[in-house]
Amino acid sequence: MKSFRTLLLLLILFAPSLLVAECLTRGTGDMGIIIERAAGSLKVVDTSARRELFRVEGLGDLSHASAVYSRDARYAYIFGRDGGLTKVDILCGRIVKRIVQGGNSIGGAISQDGSLIAVSNYEPGGVKVFSSDDLSLVADIPATTVTDREGNKKGSKTVGLVDAPDQRFVVSLYDSGESWIIDMDTPANPSIQRFEKIGRLPYDALITPDGRYYIAGLFGQDGLSLLDLWHPEQGPRLILEDYGRGQQKLPVYKMPHLEGWAMAGGRAFLPAVGQHSVLVVDSTEWRELKQIPVHGQPVFVMARPDGRQIWVNFAFPHNDTIQVIDTETLDIVKTLKPGKGTLHMEFSPRGEEVWISVRDKDEVQIYDTRTLQQTHRLSVDKPSGIFFTSRAHQTGL
Amino acid sequence: MKSFRTLLLLLILFAPSLLVAECLTRGTGDMGIIIERAAGSLKVVDTSARRELFRVEGLGDLSHASAVYSRDARYAYIFGRDGGLTKVDILCGRIVKRIVQGGNSIGGAISQDGSLIAVSNYEPGGVKVFSSDDLSLVADIPATTVTDREGNKKGSKTVGLVDAPDQRFVVSLYDSGESWIIDMDTPANPSIQRFEKIGRLPYDALITPDGRYYIAGLFGQDGLSLLDLWHPEQGPRLILEDYGRGQQKLPVYKMPHLEGWAMAGGRAFLPAVGQHSVLVVDSTEWRELKQIPVHGQPVFVMARPDGRQIWVNFAFPHNDTIQVIDTETLDIVKTLKPGKGTLHMEFSPRGEEVWISVRDKDEVQIYDTRTLQQTHRLSVDKPSGIFFTSRAHQTGL
Numbered sequence: 001m002k003s004f005r006t007l008l009l010l011l012i013l014f015a016p017s018l019l020v021a022e023c024l025t026r027g028t029g030d031m032g033i034i035i036e037r038a039a040g041s042l043k044v045v046d047t048s049a050r051r052e053l054f055r056v057e058g059l060g061d062l063s064h065a066s067a068v069y070s071r072d073a074r075y076a077y078i079f080g081r082d083g084g085l086t087k088v089d090i091l092c093g094r095i096v097k098r099i100v101q102g103g104n105s106i107g108g109a110i111s112q113d114g115s116l117i118a119v120s121n122y123e124p125g126g127v128k129v130f131s132s133d134d135l136s137l138v139a140d141i142p143a144t145t146v147t148d149r150e151g152n153k154k155g156s157k158t159v160g161l162v163d164a165p166d167q168r169f170v171v172s173l174y175d176s177g178e179s180w181i182i183d184m185d186t187p188a189n190p191s192i193q194r195f196e197k198i199g200r201l202p203y204d205a206l207i208t209p210d211g212r213y214y215i216a217g218l219f220g221q222d223g224l225s226l227l228d229l230w231h232p233e234q235g236p237r238l239i240l241e242d243y244g245r246g247q248q249k250l251p252v253y254k255m256p257h258l259e260g261w262a263m264a265g266g267r268a269f270l271p272a273v274g275q276h277s278v279l280v281v282d283s284t285e286w287r288e289l290k291q292i293p294v295h296g297q298p299v300f301v302m303a304r305p306d307g308r309q310i311w312v313n314f315a316f317p318h319n320d321t322i323q324v325i326d327t328e329t330l331d332i333v334k335t336l337k338p339g340k341g342t343l344h345m346e347f348s349p350r351g352e353e354v355w356i357s358v359r360d361k362d363e364v365q366i367y368d369t370r371t372l373q374q375t376h377r378l379s380v381d382k383p384s385g386i387f388f389t390s391r392a393h394q395t396g397l
Numbered sequence: 398m399k400s401f402r403t404l405l406l407l408l409i410l411f412a413p414s415l416l417v418a419e420c421l422t423r424g425t426g427d428m429g430i431i432i433e434r435a436a437g438s439l440k441v442v443d444t445s446a447r448r449e450l451f452r453v454e455g456l457g458d459l460s461h462a463s464a465v466y467s468r469d470a471r472y473a474y475i476f477g478r479d480g481g482l483t484k485v486d487i488l489c490g491r492i493v494k495r496i497v498q499g500g501n502s503i504g505g506a507i508s509q510d511g512s513l514i515a516v517s518n519y520e521p522g523g524v525k526v527f528s529s530d531d532l533s534l535v536a537d538i539p540a541t542t543v544t545d546r547e548g549n550k551k552g553s554k555t556v557g558l559v560d561a562p563d564q565r566f567v568v569s570l571y572d573s574g575e576s577w578i579i580d581m582d583t584p585a586n587p588s589i590q591r592f593e594k595i596g597r598l599p600y601d602a603l604i605t606p607d608g609r610y611y612i613a614g615l616f617g618q619d620g621l622s623l624l625d626l627w628h629p630e631q632g633p634r635l636i637l638e639d640y641g642r643g644q645q646k647l648p649v650y651k652m653p654h655l656e657g658w659a660m661a662g663g664r665a666f667l668p669a670v671g672q673h674s675v676l677v678v679d680s681t682e683w684r685e686l687k688q689i690p691v692h693g694q695p696v697f698v699m700a701r702p703d704g705r706q707i708w709v710n711f712a713f714p715h716n717d718t719i720q721v722i723d724t725e726t727l728d729i730v731k732t733l734k735p736g737k738g739t740l741h742m743e744f745s746p747r748g749e750e751v752w753i754s755v756r757d758k759d760e761v762q763i764y765d766t767r768t769l770q771q772t773h774r775l776s777v778d779k780p781s782g783i784f785f786t787s788r789a790h791q792t793g794l
Contacts, residue, residue, distance in 0.1 A: 071747075167749070210702075349789070351792075393787040395702070395703065
């Protein structure tokens with residue numbers, strides 16, 4: 001009986017470690033998630049071993065999902081199309097908490113210090129801010145009220161929400177044509193700086209990797225709106241006003257994602273809306289340097305982390321293709337055919353590999369960015385967004 | 398007896414989890430190490446809770462130590478002055494393996510894919526490359542033989558070792574005035590491209606954050622050597638040839654660290670050797686724009702991650718001070734007095750805080766970079782280098 005008691009004592013002592021036995025003790029620096037858009041699930045992956053660690057289900061409608069990471073790179077926050085906000089523990093492969101915070105969310109951001117999660121909503125409009133710890137509501141910021149075609153009043157859709165240095169968020173209002181800087185220094189009482197008439201129908205935005213420039217794409221007119229966050233007192237200004245003007249416009253199959261704009265060597269590379277070209281822009285003067293003709297309407301235009309290459313995917317019906325542009329010669333150096341539904345790509349943090357979602361093949365393909373050859377593949381159910389944990393350390397991602 | 402057996406079975410089943418019970422199951426994205434230079438130990442820290450997690454002893458002579466991280470951000474590799482290379486598991490707070498690989502090492506790097514650790518040595522010179530897994534020797538690259546003042550032949554000291562994209566390392570040879578590009582695509586058979594006569598006595602080097610330019614500081618002449626890794630066929634060229642010329646030189650109390658050079662907004666900020674100034678250099682043309690007079694001889698000149706501020710510490714006898722420079726106005730906006738032996742600093746990945754080692758106070762001070770006020774302190778025995786895990790994802794760090 002004495003050894004029985006000893007054993008019992010041991011079990012009680014180590015009960016906590018038994019309870020977490022299914023969780024992994026490992027570094028999170030080489031992990032990531034892949035959204036399975038149709039199943040409403042995600043896969044947690046190890047980017048060193050290039051294998052799946054967990055599958056997490058029950059995340060709702062992920063048809064247009066995005067994600068950010070906690071500053072410890074353990075938790076992913078997934079923003080779903082259905083207004084769902086889900087906190088996933090990637091070391092244990094399980095949902096920590098899930099709330100449906102709005103009717104139709106289209107993206108979110110995490111504050112510089114990692115304490116706050118902001119979500120932008122189409123329905124009912126506005127921005128909600130939550131504690132990253134327990135997803136409790138910290139601030140509810142209503143959008144400007146607009147009147148729709150039927151004469152009904154509603155909150156403007158909010159789009160292009162990003163985090164910025166100094167504990168700020170920046171967001172644009174689609175219907176009312178505004179950009180807002182939201183200072184969360186006092187979380188319960190956000191201080192908002194509103195800029196009106198930034199341009200017609202901002203539909204998405206990006207912040208440059210250094211967190212200085214906030215640039216909103218405009219659906220209702222030519223050009224883009226630029227806000228210098230080092231000098232908000234100067235207000236937003238219109239740039240690239242002649243972009244697209246005088247050209248025959250093609251139907252827009254899919255709005256490009258501005259978060260994917262690439263900065264490399266003093267130049268920005270961005271998708272030309274509705275055109276088969278990538279714009280090359282001087283990122284000091286913000287003027288157009290060149291248009292590079294490409295295979296289709298670009299969706300994501302992303303720089304390899306060292307800025308040597310730009311990788312581009314395309315909207316339907318050209319979404320089976322990736323093109324690689326050399327940032328020095330501006331030539332297309334490779335055209336790849338991963339397959340139909342090539343939806344998203346993510347570079348390893350130091351750029352030696354890129355992971356590409358190929359929806360219709362139910363696989364993620366991995367390419368060596370030096371040889372431009374496919375080296376591995378992973379089975380994933382209708383993959384879309386791929387998000388690696390290195391995003392935890394980057395402004396605007 | 399039946400319950401006894403059940404308990405025994407349970408214990409056996411969960412034995413592995415009991416064995417790792419002292420290790421932490423947590424994200425590694427907000428962790429770091431602080432070198433305790435006198436004690437030959439280090440502290441593992443949590444940068445979110447701002448507290449110590451482990452103290453690891455037995456790392457040898459750490460009087461000039463540096464560190465890199467594995468790609469999963471679980472393991473730190475510490476390069477000691479005594480030629481020691483130590484692999485530390487920061488989740489378990491223990492040494493995994495320690496070897497003394499050379500007589501006097503001065504730094505190291507981890508390959509782009511994370512598989513290789515390279516170490517540069519003063520004694521016997523040359524570069525050794527190890528497996529990051531078990532620290533087994535993969536390649537031993539001897540330095541160019543030189544003849545010293547006494548007529549003895551020896552290998553040149555190797556300095557300024559960095560990792561570069563495409564699985565390369567770059568290093569300089571102090572005595573023979575060379576820079577080498579070491580391509581590790583075939584690890585057992587490195588391919589070496591040698592550039593001779595780069596300038597007299599290169600003493601340290603940096604690689605720009607995008608991995609394109611390798612710049613070596615020269616102790617034996619004015620100017621610096623620049624190698625464009627996108628165009629190695631052009632060879633290195635001398636830049637800033639007039640830097641320092643015609644000025645009264647002060648005795649150099651401590652060679653500045655070139656790894657700390659800061660890039661922000663198309664400009665590089667770098668310590669002027671032996672002078673009380675920070676050089677501002679156009680990083681496209683690589684010509685000097687301005688010299689900013691500062692409090693002493695700068696040692697580390699580091700950009701806040703968003704490039705808005707440059708923080709500078711100084712050599713003895715001015716090593717009780719930090720100055721903060723606004724990168725737009727180039728004015729000194731703040732002079733801080735952390736205390737004597739202000740040796741190193743490290744920014745949180747997204748820049749909201751900076752941690753500063755103050756050796757003679759046995760503490761690390763934490764500052765809010767927005768208010769420039771000290772907010773926290775941590776007791777550390779004679780702290781020097783601070784290295785956060787976000788370095789795992791950055792080229793050249």
